[in-house]
Amino acid sequence: MARIIVVTSGKGGVGKTTSSAAIGLGLALKGHKVVLIDFDIGLRNLDLIMGCERRVVYDFVNVINGEATLNQALIKDKRVSSLSILPASQTRDKDALNKENVGKVLDDLGKLYDFIICDSPAGIEAGAMMALYYADEAIVTTNPEVSSVRDSDRILGMLASRSRRAELGLEPIKEHLLLTRYCPKRVAEGEMLSVEDVEDILSIPLLGVIPESQSVLKASNAGEPVILDTDSDAGQAYQDVIDRLLGETIEFRFLLAEKKGIFSRMFGG
Amino acid sequence: MADASIEFKGSSFTLSVLHLKTSVLADIRADLTHKVAQAPDFFYRVPVVVNVEKINDSINYQGIKTLIEEFDFTFVGFTGVIAKAQRQLIRDLGYSFVNTAKANTATKAKMSKEAVVAKTESVAVTTQRHLYTDKIHRGPVRSGQQVYAKEQNLVIIGSVSAGAEVIADGNIHVYGSLRGRAIAGATGHHSAQIYCQNLQAELVSINGNYWLSESMEQHWDSPVYIHLTDNELTSSKLI
Numbered sequence: 285m286a287r288i289i290v291v292t293s294g295k296g297g298v299g300k301t302t303s304s305a306a307i308g309l310g311l312a313l314k315g316h317k318v319v320l321i322d323f324d325i326g327l328r329n330l331d332l333i334m335g336c337e338r339r340v341v342y343d344f345v346n347v348i349n350g351e352a353t354l355n356q357a358l359i360k361d362k363r364v365s366s367l368s369i370l371p372a373s374q375t376r377d378k379d380a381l382n383k384e385n386v387g388k389v390l391d392d393l394g395k396l397y398d399f400i401i402c403d404s405p406a407g408i409e410a411g412a413m414m415a416l417y418y419a420d421e422a423i424v425t426t427n428p429e430v431s432s433v434r435d436s437d438r439i440l441g442m443l444a445s446r447s448r449r450a451e452l453g454l455e456p457i458k459e460h461l462l463l464t465r466y467c468p469k470r471v472a473e474g475e476m477l478s479v480e481d482v483e484d485i486l487s488i489p490l491l492g493v494i495p496e497s498q499s500v501l502k503a504s505n506a507g508e509p510v511i512l513d514t515d516s517d518a519g520q521a522y523q524d525v526i527d528r529l530l531g532e533t534i535e536f537r538f539l540l541a542e543k544k545g546i547f548s549r550m551f552g553g
Numbered sequence: 554m555a556d557a558s559i560e561f562k563g564s565s566f567t568l569s570v571l572h573l574k575t576s577v578l579a580d581i582r583a584d585l586t587h588k589v590a591q592a593p594d595f596f597y598r599v600p601v602v603v604n605v606e607k608i609n610d611s612i613n614y615q616g617i618k619t620l621i622e623e624f625d626f627t628f629v630g631f632t633g634v635i636a637k638a639q640r641q642l643i644r645d646l647g648y649s650f651v652n653t654a655k656a657n658t659a660t661k662a663k664m665s666k667e668a669v670v671a672k673t674e675s676v677a678v679t680t681q682r683h684l685y686t687d688k689i690h691r692g693p694v695r696s697g698q699q700v701y702a703k704e705q706n707l708v709i710i711g712s713v714s715a716g717a718e719v720i721a722d723g724n725i726h727v728y729g730s731l732r733g734r735a736i737a738g739a740t741g742h743h744s745a746q747i748y749c750q751n752l753q754a755e756l757v758s759i760n761g762n763y764w765l766s767e768s769m770e771q772h773w774d775s776p777v778y779i780h781l782t783d784n785e786l787t788s789s790k791l792i
Contacts, residue, residue, distance in 0.1 A: 441695030
């Protein structure tokens with residue numbers, strides 16, 4: 285059985301798609317068969333971040349409506365052969381999805397892949413509910429600021445009440461906290477919530493802390509998920525996330541502000 | 554306007570009802586003495602309605618009223634599902650007869666329940682507030698969620714997030730942080746209380762009296778219980 289993981293947040297712009305892309309590619313690099321699904325119908329972004337926007341012929345909605353087969357719509361990643369992307373439609377809206385057909389597509393994909401990563405749209409409307417409905421696990425992406433934490437809390441409530449697992453009374457969705465755009469310096473100055481603050485409010489296990497990094501924007505624009513940038517702290521932090529998802533215990537990094545050494549001070553590094 | 558200075562309005566109140574199972578005054582006196590001794594402050598000047606429907610022989614209404622008042626209860630009147638003539642007798646003696654809201658519609662159900670109640674009740678006094686059972690919610694109450702314990706106390710094993718709402722007709726216990734709203738005694742229950750391990754609430758309310766966060770500064774971020782004294786909310790440290 286494939287693990288169905290939804291990457292969700294409630295709030296927009298916190299790094300859902302960036303995280304989906306990095307985690308999907310990271311798992312595939314470890315040799316797992318992974319499919320990334322873009323649930324953000326009408327505002328498709330995942331194909332851009334993955335660098336395959338020019339190869340989209342058919343999309344998720346075409347598959348749902350029976351206008352294309354899964355094989356026609358799935359785009360194989362050029363870097364890692366065990367990774368596929370199911371892009372969203374740009375011309376339709378989120379009402380194009382329905383529970384029954386999404387369930388059927390996920391069932392079919394489950395036979396072919398080890399991991400199904402669902403990149404959720406922002407908000408708490410039908411689109412986001414559809415993305416989380418069939419999930420086994422959820423990666424709740426949160427920025428260290430109050431409105432993002434509040435929205436994540438709301439989504440956690442939805443995961444516990446509106447998912448298939450909740451409706452059928454099965455074991456609840458396994459929740460992971462992914463803190464993105466973390467800036468230890470600003471935490472130290474009291475401008476940003478700390479990891480402990482967010483953990484205290486949301487009370488779910490921490491999966492990873494991704495530091496605020498220039499490399500994320502660069503990677504997004506280049507269509508190369510940031511996890512490929514093994515020199516960057518963000519890339520390394522995502523790598524830790526992958527290891528933790530696969531059951532390893534890894535110490536958290538990048539939680540403290542770097543102390544500037546005498547040389548970097550002198551040369552303004 | 555002729556009636557500008559006064560206005561009559563209907564309203565519901567929670568009253569303690571004393572159910573009598575005998576008309577022997579000495580027996581009632583003995584049981585009442587025992588009961589009141591357990592919580593003298595609680596019973597002092599409490600308004601009481603006396604239910605006489607379980608007594609079949611002739612009743613000394615005058616004697617019962619005097620006895621009740623001897624124990625420092627405030628006597629309100631008699632109640633119960635009883636014959637019309639009996640009701641008239643009560644009125645003729647100058648006492649009021651109080652109709653239960655449910656009396657007419659639920660008479661039959663009540664009758665059948667009585668057999669059970671009579672067996673399980675070993676003391677003559679019952680008060681409604683002691684009948685609340687607990688509704689237990691395990692895990693956090695998230696933003697946007699609402700948990701209501703109808704005619705129950707509410708126990709939350711976890712935190713109540715900002716933007717969440719917990720409501721109970723009885724007491725509320727939060728074994729975690731209370732960051733959202735807590736409304737106890739929602740349908741009118743003056744002695745309802747709110748307990749939490751960490752008070753950071755947006756709003757707390759007991760029996761319609763409420764506080765916003767700014768009124769909670771004294772015990773902010775600490776373990777607290779909140780209750781009503783007269784008609785003022787008061788917070789006290791738990792530990």
